Amino acid sequence: MQITLIAIGKTDSVDLEQLISIYEKRLQHYIKFHFHIISDLKNSKNLSEAQQKEKEGELILGQLQPSDVLILLDERGKQYTSVEFSQFLQKKMNSGIKNLVLVIGGPYGFSDAVYAQAQGKISLSKMTFSHQMVRLFLVEQLYRGFTILRNEPYHHQ
Numbered sequence: 001m002q003i004t005l006i007a008i009g010k011t012d013s014v015d016l017e018q019l020i021s022i023y024e025k026r027l028q029h030y031i032k033f034h035f036h037i038i039s040d041l042k043n044s045k046n047l048s049e050a051q052q053k054e055k056e057g058e059l060i061l062g063q064l065q066p067s068d069v070l071i072l073l074d075e076r077g078k079q080y081t082s083v084e085f086s087q088f089l090q091k092k093m094n095s096g097i098k099n100l101v102l103v104i105g106g107p108y109g110f111s112d113a114v115y116a117q118a119q120g121k122i123s124l125s126k127m128t129f130s131h132q133m134v135r136l137f138l139v140e141q142l143y144r145g146f147t148i149l150r151n152e153p154y155h156h157q
């Protein structure tokens with residue numbers, strides 16, 4: 001299995017970008033991991049919230065292959081402990097999925113079309129984080145999950 005993380009818009013903080021890249025590199029030791037950033041919409045100031053979500057949704061769905069398993073990051077999704085999240089990853093790997101696609105929405109979240117295609121929603125907290133911060137939290141939890149599966153001394157219960 002490989003994991004593809006899709007997010008909208010370039011990270012505007014160098015510090016955040018550096019932290020994300022640390023976990024991206026660490027993750028490569030465990031799994032093929034691709035981080036794909038969809039460029040910000042050029043004319044977003046002229047678009048309503050709904051129009052922006054719809055256009056971003058088209059770009060997200062345009063990235064998918066029919067066999068991909070699409071899971072959205074969403075504060076209203078299912079919550080896991082880090083150990084449960086590692087078990088979620090293990091189950092996905094066992095089920096023979098080729099590409100697990102995790103998607104972080106834009107500033108207004110996802111369009112209905114994206115929700116309709118998704119096979120699941122994961123929440124990192126009931127609180128709403130910025131779409132930029134979520135990238136860091138997610139790559140760290142992915143890394144943590146793989147260290148748990150390998151019994152490596154990173155996670156402490």
Ligand SMILES: C[S@@+](CC[C@H](N)C(=O)[O-])C[C@H]1O[C@@H](n2cnc3c(N)ncnc32)[C@H](O)[C@@H]1O
Binds near residue numbers: 075
């Ligand atoms: C600023 S939030 C969008 C909030 C928007 N009101 C909504 O209803 O989705 C931008 C993106 O960050 C991600 N996100 C923010 N908080 C999250 C959380 N607690 N758990 C999982 N993903 C989160 C989601 O992918 C969301 O689409």
